[in-house]
Amino acid sequence: MSSSPAGAVVPVTEDAAREAEEHKQRANQYIKEKKFALAVENYDLAIGVNPNNHVYYGNRALAHIRLENYGSAIVDADKCIELNPGYVKAYYRRADANLALNKIKLALLDFRRASKYAPKDPDLRRKLQQCEKAVKVMQFEKALATPQEEVVPAYSKVVLEDMVVEEGFTGSRMAKDAEGKDVVTLDFVLSMIEDFKAGRKLHRRYAYSIILGALEIFKELPNVVRVDVPKGSKFTVCGDVHGQFFDLLNIFELNGMVSEENPYLFNGDFVDRGSWSAEVIFTLFALKCLYPRSLHLARGNHESKNMNKIYGFEGEIQAKYTQQMADVFREVFCWLPLGHIINEKAFVVHGGLFASDDVTIPDLQSFDRNREPPDEGYMCEMLWSDPQEPLGRAPSKRGVAIQFGPDVTKAFLERNNLDLVIRSHEVKDEGYTVEHDGFLVTVFSAPNYCDHMGNKGAFITFSGEDFKMNFTKFSAVEHPDIKPMAYANNYLFGG
Incomplete structure (x- = not known):
């Protein structure tokens, strides 16, 4: 027997195991139909009947990711790994959840762990390489970072006068006020939308004028x-x-x-x-x-x-x-x-x-x-x-x-x-x-x-x-x- 979420051994009868599988199958179908909240509800039922099956937690983690419940996905992936440390999808999903929260270094650790179990998985290798690249970029940017008190805002470097609207430009054009400054009018907005x-x-001058x-x-x-x-x-x-x-x-x-x-x-x-x-x-x-x-x-x-x-x-x-x-x-x-x-x-x-x-x-x-x-x-x-x-x-x-x-x-x-x-x-x-x-x-x-x-x-x-x-x-x-x-x-x- 595997341990329950509370850490105690939970006996599961054959009937209970079959019932849990039925809930899982319904949940899997809801995943295919992209009804992720219903999928979570049915994985909940499966886990309630049989808390020992690591797959239920791994699948529920996927549904939570689709619902943007990244914290819940990480908890489920943790439990899945506790029950079965060799289940590759759990590392993969925990990494995806951490990526969504911009916790790139944590994601990288899980991609590396997963790659030990599935070294030939092409999608995993691609994500691992791209995650490693992202971490290197972060480290490089941190090394080059300017002290906050010395940062010059990017908007202060925008010089509209240097952005000439070419005579041949055929897109929407802003009106100008008496001082020659670009002005947003309703006609311009409606033309821009079209x-x-x-x-x-937009012409970049008008884009910056709006911003x-x-x-x-x-x-x-x-x-x-x-x-x-x-x-x-x-x-x-x-x-x-x-x-x-x-x-x-x-x-x-x-x-x-x-x-x-x-x-x-x-x-x-x-x-x-x-x-x-x-x-x-x-x-x-x-x-x-x-x-x-x-x-x-x-x-x-x-x-x-x-x-x-x-x-x-x-x-x-x-x-x-x-x-x-x-x-x-x-x-x-x-x-x-x-x-x-x-x-x-x-x-x-x-x-x-x-x-x-x-x-x-x-x-x-x-x-x-x-x-x-x-x-x-x-x-x-x-x-x-x-x-x-x-x-x-x-x-x-x-x-x-x-x-x-x-x-x-x-x-x-x-x-x-x-x-x-x-x-x-x-x-x-x-x-x-x-x-x-x-x-x-x-x-x-x-x-x-x-x-x-x-x-x-x-x-x-x-x-x-x-x-x-x-x-x-x-x-x-x-x-x-x-x-x-x-x-x-x-x-x-x-x-």
Whole structure:
């Protein structure tokens, strides 16, 4: 007999073993159908009946990876290896989970361990080589790193005057003000969108004008921005869009374009995974320049250097524009606000709530957000935390920040005289969920996420009159045949 997860020997009858195999077969079928949450549920049942089978943990780790529950995947891989140290897939999956968390050195150790058991596996050898290369690059960059106090921002090196728009340029052109400065107009935005739909790029001068214009606005904002929705007006909150440009346009088709009369808040994770992240971010930044008080943008966990390196945004900007522009975007993302409060009622944040009970809005306004997200603390939790059904708090299934229960949500709202938490950060089958006795809403606006999850997207509209929520669900629309992750780091997503 093998040991149970608690370390004790668990006798398993033949009937129980057969029942566990039936649960596993159903779970495996759900994996094939890309219904990963249902797969996890059935692996849970299999493990509940027979906790001694290492394969169940290894398979559940794969399902957790597909759900981006990297912390849970690592726990399952650990258990699988405890039960069977020679099971190659467990090392492989733990490495993939650590790669997703940008823990490249830990991933490299597991790829090396796996290669001892399967030295001829071509995919494993490729990932091992690419991971070794990535570690060498990290070490080289660390050796060359400039002390923080001497760093010159990349955006300060951009000289628009040196970027001449050629007479023969046929793409969208910005208007100019009386001083000759580029100006974003609605006509330009609409023309730019048509160019993007046709696969055309911005001129780099206009691209930088948009980025730097948005940066000026973000720098003037606090960590948590207060938004007032007047009576008789509506306000729309959208969740993750993740580079799904054509689904973003569908939101505007369904709900109207951003305007002074039709304000929006996009609650983080504009980029990565989808292969039109450049088009999404230029559209949102241009609209921010055009309507600075009517379009609100919050930082998500994917507006960060580590995520952009792994999940495609950096590679996409390098491919479509330049590395310098990718560096500028990285700096601008550090200035994005971290949260919003709507009508002194709703706290809107990408991830969720906190590891301590005494957090107030003034606390969240008090730190410097102009940095890459830390591994712990308020900023990390705002970007990464998730809700859970049980009371209290628990380690995150993602491996970053925490999970928080309904009692934590209610206590935070009472402490800060608020009524509701709205967050994003998680795929939902219907595009949204209402949890924690109605005090917490999750909204996710990327339908058929990564072209395979089959979920709806959703957005929320509020009335300034009574602040009543209305949910609109929508399906994915057709897009050109470019796969998700087309620009992602291929040591994680290349096979």
